[in-house]
Amino acid sequence: xxxxGVLGERVQQLRTGRGLTLQELAERSSVSVSMLSSVERxxxxxxxxxxxxxxxxxxxPLTRLVAExxxxxxxxxxxxxxxxxxxxxxxxxxxLSPVVPGVNVELLRTELPPGCxxxxxxxxxxxSHEYVVVQSGTLALTVDExxxxxxxxxxxxxxxxxVHGFANPGSEPCVYHLTALIMRPRR
Numbered sequence: 001x002x003x004x005g006v007l008g009e010r011v012q013q014l015r016t017g018r019g020l021t022l023q024e025l026a027e028r029s030s031v032s033v034s035m036l037s038s039v040e041r042x043x044x045x046x047x048x049x050x051x052x053x054x055x056x057x058x059x060x061p062l063t064r065l066v067a068e069x070x071x072x073x074x075x076x077x078x079x080x081x082x083x084x085x086x087x088x089x090x091x092x093x094x095x096l097s098p099v100v101p102g103v104n105v106e107l108l109r110t111e112l113p114p115g116c117x118x119x120x121x122x123x124x125x126x127x128s129h130e131y132v133v134v135q136s137g138t139l140a141l142t143v144d145e146x147x148x149x150x151x152x153x154x155x156x157x158x159x160x161x162x163v164h165g166f167a168n169p170g171s172e173p174c175v176y177h178l179t180a181l182i183m184r185p186r187r
Contacts, residue, residue, distance in 0.1 A: 001011045006067075007065060008039055010064070010065055011039055014058045014065075014066070014099060015036075015040075017100075018095065018099065018103070019106075023059065025054070026057075028056075028057035029053045029057025029058070031053050051065055053076075065161045075100055076098065077096070078142075079097075083095040089118065091110065096106075096177075105179065106176045106182065107132050107178075107179050108177065109176075110166065110176055111173060112166065112168035112174040112175075114168060114170060114173060115168065117166065117168075118166045119165060120164065121163065121165060123162050126161045127181075128161050128180070129158070129160055129180070129181045130157070130179070131155065132155060132156050132158075132178050133154075133155040133176060133177045134150045134152055134153065135175040135176060136152050137152065137173050138151055138170035138172070139154075139176050141153075141156060141158075141164070141165075142164060143158045143164050144163060144164070149169070160180065
């Protein structure tokens with residue numbers, strides 16, 4: 001028998017691990033925010049149809065939500081399984097790393113077209129960290145009120161418990177990789 005508390009935790013961990021709000025998952029899955037919230041709080045038992053839609057919205061097989069986790073020590077995320085999201089302004093983010101419940105580390109690849117500002121991101125909880133490595137182009141990294149310009153091969157670390165932002169002030173595309181240790185929730 002499926003434990004609703006365990007199910008709710010899995011859904012919430014997968015959702016937050018992908019940086020999705022309840023509203024964003026609702027749009028991706030065609031499941032209402034209130035139902036998603038009820039599932040995460042173990043207040044309602046979802047139908048198999050609702051579970052299937054949630055799994056689709058999270059980009060995982062249904063079995064990932066309902067099966068006991070395997071004790072595997074190695075988890076592989078194939079290139080075809082990487083979650084790619086396109087954002088206004090033409091920038092693209094790809095989650096490269098496997099999502100591991102209970103592990104708040106992500107490896108991301110971001111592509112910013114020339115002149116693109118990806119905007120500011122709210123502060124994460126204290127104890128959050130990010131590492132950035134620029135593969136190509138120029139990256140303007142803003143951490144709190146400090147603005148740094150990084151070129152190909154440059155890297156930076158910052159405590160991500162402050163507002164931070166990423167922009168490409170150059171005339172060439174910018175590609176950078178980001179490793180984030182994120183303590184939830186955002187402020």
